[in-house]
Amino acid sequence: MAAKFFAYFIVFVALFSVAKSDPDLLQDICVAEATAGVKVNGFACKNDAVVTEADFFFSGLAKPAVINNTVGSVVTAANVVQIPGLNTLGVSLSRIDYLPGGLNPPHTHPRATEIIFVLEGELDGLVHFQKNNGHEPASVIAGFNSQFPGTQSIAATLFASTPAVPDNVLTKAFQVGTKEVIKIKSRLAPKKS
Amino acid sequence: MAAKFFAYFIVFVALFSVAKSDPDLLQDICVAEATAGVKVNGFACKNDAVVTEADFFFSGLAKPAVINNTVGSVVTAANVVQIPGLNTLGVSLSRIDYLPGGLNPPHTHPRATEIIFVLEGELDGLVHFQKNNGHEPASVIAGFNSQFPGTQSIAATLFASTPAVPDNVLTKAFQVGTKEVIKIKSRLAPKKS
Amino acid sequence: MAAKFFAYFIVFVALFSVAKSDPDLLQDICVAEATAGVKVNGFACKNDAVVTEADFFFSGLAKPAVINNTVGSVVTAANVVQIPGLNTLGVSLSRIDYLPGGLNPPHTHPRATEIIFVLEGELDGLVHFQKNNGHEPASVIAGFNSQFPGTQSIAATLFASTPAVPDNVLTKAFQVGTKEVIKIKSRLAPKKS
Amino acid sequence: MAAKFFAYFIVFVALFSVAKSDPDLLQDICVAEATAGVKVNGFACKNDAVVTEADFFFSGLAKPAVINNTVGSVVTAANVVQIPGLNTLGVSLSRIDYLPGGLNPPHTHPRATEIIFVLEGELDGLVHFQKNNGHEPASVIAGFNSQFPGTQSIAATLFASTPAVPDNVLTKAFQVGTKEVIKIKSRLAPKKS
Amino acid sequence: MAAKFFAYFIVFVALFSVAKSDPDLLQDICVAEATAGVKVNGFACKNDAVVTEADFFFSGLAKPAVINNTVGSVVTAANVVQIPGLNTLGVSLSRIDYLPGGLNPPHTHPRATEIIFVLEGELDGLVHFQKNNGHEPASVIAGFNSQFPGTQSIAATLFASTPAVPDNVLTKAFQVGTKEVIKIKSRLAPKKS
Amino acid sequence: MAAKFFAYFIVFVALFSVAKSDPDLLQDICVAEATAGVKVNGFACKNDAVVTEADFFFSGLAKPAVINNTVGSVVTAANVVQIPGLNTLGVSLSRIDYLPGGLNPPHTHPRATEIIFVLEGELDGLVHFQKNNGHEPASVIAGFNSQFPGTQSIAATLFASTPAVPDNVLTKAFQVGTKEVIKIKSRLAPKKS
Structure with a gap:
């Protein structure tokens, strides 16, 4: 299919992304035990007795990130690393902030499909990147169907x-x-x- | 596990929800053909030749909904019904707006896990509902790992x-x-x- | 779809349940090691050398349970907790016994679909509960497509x-x-x- | 693992069977339209308007089957063919009746794991078949995590x-x-x- | 469906096999830690610091195996046991070598579908076995959609x-x-x- | 994890690829009906009565392809498009032939993991491409855990x-x-x- 269908959309079927889905959970919760001695597909679970509210909460997406790099955009992830309670739940979020002219360079999420909600500003959303061609900052929230979507910059990976x-x-x-x-x-x- | 861990969180492991995931896609896109003569699990696909940008875009979440009901909240869905391009992609969003005192009553999403981003206001987010106990309106964006999460009000279903x-x-x-x-x-x- | 289709059926597509499925197994058996130091999605596996026939057998469904509670019904589970050999196998059973007038109150199985076989008696099987309106005791066997379907009473969860x-x-x-x-x-x- | 662990069990991890699981459903129900012009993975869905209670009910397991064959056992299936409402739900049942001395010969279910509930009698349940070595008839209910498990007699397939x-x-x-x-x-x- | 369609094919939809698929991975790699103290569905992961190239390489399929048995064929596996890097990746290979007249006897792969590439020679590939009826040795490469397909000889399992x-x-x-x-x-x- | 582990391997965990898996099949076979009026996730099934051996056989991988392009390599696919019988089976193959100095340029398979068997020659197999740095032609067979893995050249997609x-x-x-x-x-x- 030609790529022209995808300009200015809210659903990013990024050319390098996929709609795969994490395996289903087998119990009510399995909060990631980041320091577990044993490593498994995903994460081992914390003992329920030490699970707290904090395992399900993350304030890091509340405000725009400080942008101080060449491409003029910053991605702030809220996945299983930041929110251990997401382990086995198959869902996560990211916030992306853009300076005027800022670019989220061509990239891929090897383990998730992405859907975008524009918080503010206007984006030339194109096939597999987003660029803020407006004169104001822009921000979006991205939803993923994976606890840990992965992100790889194509340029950096190759060069x-x-x-x-x-x-x-x-x-x-x-x-x-x-x-x-x-x-x-x-x-x-x-x-x- | 006791429910007390879940107060004021951003990830809603709603007591009646699940982390299931839609089946994986088998081609690049399969835009839902809502008027197809044949009904299948999910939706049949539009012919690629008639797929357009509009199949991947939805402006209905951009502004708060008008709230005019007993519970003081409105859910606006952005799933495969509103965005046909989501078919086979396993992801969707909703926006929920709350008046001061507004309640999104206890409910379940039978086919998805939910993760919440608070756009504005403060919510007494509790186990399986959200209530705006503040003096200002509140809004959230909810991400789901299903193209069509389903929603059922517990009170309405029973009574x-x-x-x-x-x-x-x-x-x-x-x-x-x-x-x-x-x-x-x-x-x-x-x-x- | 209206709920009226579901009266007196043998397949319970309970309004709050789902047809999700456990992840596929990756070896012949993985008998649950309930006392493993490490907790994972599902259960860690026992060493094969200590697996015995008893890990695959459970006599607890053979006879009706003693019913001694307000609602007049008892659910006896035969899932991965009772039968460790079910771990990674994606299937389990329950037996439900009802006094005359007994009710299995409205509930949900967050990780499974349920199919019912009526052992004896007659049930006003309705949408998401079953009630024995006859004058004799009744019993059913319920099959699930999960090793650990979960069960939540709606009334108890809310109140x-x-x-x-x-x-x-x-x-x-x-x-x-x-x-x-x-x-x-x-x-x-x-x-x- | 040696097969000796499996004698006299209630869970049949038949040597030729698997714990695979059907794909998850994408809507509330998708009752099989057996006469649909289009064939898909599983079945196309009936129009909701013509779905009835009968699509979810099957009385064929209520009584023992008449046994009139060489091996002395009869399998009565209750899968998506008999119960169209099972389509996309990933679960089904069978009833197996045995004469004294009757054998359910070695076989495989290529798309499901099986769990057995003994209704009456005693079975020398062994690895991948069941034999009634008692003097009374026996009957079991088998639960599967597939809408259409498939069954193949090993002897018949080869010879x-x-x-x-x-x-x-x-x-x-x-x-x-x-x-x-x-x-x-x-x-x-x-x-x- | 009658079996006659399958003679002389390259795709083996073996009568006892299935198209199931391993659960999806949740991180970039999870190299099998064969000696891990904890056993899980599949394998626990090695610490990344000790992962090497050798975990992803196997030279054992490069040359024909020595055939010295009654049936005249040898299967050499290249699954997660030989290539620890395959853990969570859902794919593996085997090489099968046949003497003239050699037979890969009727068998089943309980956790995978098989697709065959003929390296050399001619095979009377039939439903669920392959036989070299030619006068020269034959070899094939078999691809599986599982890290550990499993193999069971029907005759040996029964007798x-x-x-x-x-x-x-x-x-x-x-x-x-x-x-x-x-x-x-x-x-x-x-x-x- | 650093990429250095992947030089000279046989399993290609390509940096842009994933281990996702196709949904499980729900019947014995579902041969793709390429000309079906209805398009679904994957393909609708042919009527069994017109399925033939040819639906499961493909001779196109038997010989090296003629290489006549800038990069010096040719990929010949054997997926559901060439072998309709692969529909719903979750597996496919490709053959890649390389001239001396030939390169299979950096690319991604959005719906599959890849495992490589080297037929002849030597390849500098590196992270996400393969290059024949030898003086003789080279050929490989690649196995995928998808009926239709998809392939996208990174350079062509971007430029x-x-x-x-x-x-x-x-x-x-x-x-x-x-x-x-x-x-x-x-x-x-x-x-x-």
Whole structure:
């Protein structure tokens, strides 16, 4: 199907995303025990006796994030890592804030489908990224059908991962010269502090 | 597990809800064909040639709903019925608006888990309902891991369904007299216009 | 769909239940290790060397239960708690016995669909409860597509849980006065011994 | 794991069966439309307007079947074919009646796990068959986590299918001579009427 | 459906197999920790710090196996036991090599569907076994949608398991005399060394 | 987890891929009816009466493909489109052939995990692509846990889709100038014939 159907929509069937779903739960709750000695698919469960309200609450999405990077947008996740009570529940949220001109670069969520609610501003929502082409900040809430959707920036994965994707693979894939590949790699390289 | 853990949370593991998940999709998109002659689990798919942007967009959650009912809250759904493009994607949203004192009464979503983002106001969010005990209106966005979560008001299902649940079942279940049951039934009966 | 279709049936698509299914198993058996130090979705598996026939057998459904309560019915479960061998198998049974006039009050199974086989007697099986309106005892076997379906009494959840659902939520939900709510709460309160 | 653990159990983890589960439902009900022009995974749904109580009820398990065959047992199914309302619900039942000495021969349910409730009599329940070694008739109710579990007799599949499994495959698999294979085939051949 | 459709195919919808699927993964990788103290559905995960390339690589399918048995074929598995990195990934392979006249006897994979790629030679691929009726060796690669499909030889399960299936069950199932059953059992009995 | 673990492996946990699984089947077979008037999730089923052996067989993977393109590799799919019998079975294969120096460019399978068997040659198998750095042709068979895995070239999706991803999105994502973006777009543009 051609991609043209997807401009300015609220449901992001991102070209690299999927509608998969987490396995169903087998008990009422299974609050993630992040420090469990045993690692399993998802997380082991806390003992019920130490589960508290705080395991189901997260205030980190309430306010816009401070945006201080090259692309002009910040994603704040509210998944099983931030909310242990989400473990085995198959759902999570993110908040994305954009400066004017800010871009949430092309990316993929390998374990979830995404649906977007625009909190404020206007977005040129396109196929698999969102860009704030307006003059005001913008913010959205994204819902996912996974407790831990995963997110991978396509550019960073190809040009800034370790071990590096060899230059001759990238020149062949993007049909450019080695010079351009090296240039992109240097720009996307993690900043040394 | 005792229910006390759930006060004031953002994740609603409603006592009557579940973390089930829709079946996975088998192609890129399958936009619901609401008028298809054939009915299947979910919906049959539109022909790709007639799919448009509008199948993935819904503006109905952008503004608070007008609240004009006894309980003081309105739920506006954005599921596969409003957004045909959600078919086979396993995700949907709702917006709930509350007057001061407004209540989203005890209910269940038989096919989804719910996660709540508070847009404005303060809610006494409790186990399986939400109540706005503040002096200002409140609004939330609810994310679901189903294209069609379903919603059933517990009070209406028991006291206002057709055919009626017999009075002697309700007196036994709630341990009250027939008089009280008849009273509740009359109050919850659908208004005749 | 109107509820009238469901009177006197053998398949209980209870209004608050769902047809979800447990995750598939990944090995031949995984007998629940109830005392495992680690808690996971479902149960960890016993070492095969200590698995015995007894892990797959349960005689507790063979005879009618003694019924000695207000509602006149008793549910005897045969799920993963009673039969550890059911772990990861996605199936379980219950037996429900009813005195004449006995009621299995409105309830929900959050993780399973239920199908009923009537062992003896006649039941006014209605939407989401069963009542023995005959003059003889009645018994049924219920099959579930989950190793641990869960069961929640609607009345008890709303009027007898801890922490209590506030009175003003219940008055608004059921459209009755505080007096009636307090009355129901007192009747449904767990007996102190 | 050795098979010896499974003698005399109530849960049949038949050696050829599996704990798979049907896909989850996407609406309240989807009663099978057996005569639909379109065939899909499972069944297309009847129009709600023509759904009746009868779609959810089946009296065929109420009484023992007449047993009139070589093996001395009869299986009466109550799956989506007999109860159209089971479509998308992921659950079904069977009743099996046995004469004294009757055998439910080794078989497999390719799409379900089975759990057995003994209605009357005693069964030498063994790994993947059941035999009534007592002097009285016996009956069981079997629960499945599928709307259509499927059943295949191992002997008939190998020795009486069309097209026939070649003799030299069977002699090699069972390490017997062609004479024995031909003998078994003739005994298991469908009776001509 | 009659079995005749399946002769000479590449997709094996084996009569005793199923298309079930493993539960979805909840993180990027969960390499099986075979020696974990805790046993779960599938396997617990290794600590990421000790995961290496070797967890995702297996050279055991590269060459034909030495065939030295009665049936003239050998199955070499490449599932989660050989490749720990397959844990939670829902996929695996096998290689099957056949002498001229070799047979992969009737069997079942209780947790997977199988698809076959013929590496060399010709197979009389039939319903639920494969036989090399040619004059040259043959080899295939089989793909499965499970990390651990399981395999059970039908003949061995019925005639060579411990505890033994009673003779009178087998005589009734296969409609032969006790003498034939005893003969088959002796031929299929595990060799004592 | 760092990507370095994945060099030279046989299991491709491609960075953009997932281990999702198709929904389980509900009957023995459901051969895809490609020309069905009704479109559903996956495909509607052919009438059994017109199912033939050919629906389960595909000879298209038997020989290396002719390679005549810029990247030096060709993928030949054997999924539900080529083998209608795969419908509802959750499994498929592909063959990939590489010239010396050939590259299967970075890509994603949105609905499946992939496992690779090397038929001949040597591949620098890296994270999410494969390159034949040897002097001889190479070929692999890839197994998938989906009847229709989907494949998307990352470069083509970003630089050659319609409608085009705006230049200023790509300059920001890859941190290059407009000139480089236009250059890549022109190189990757579909050839006009």
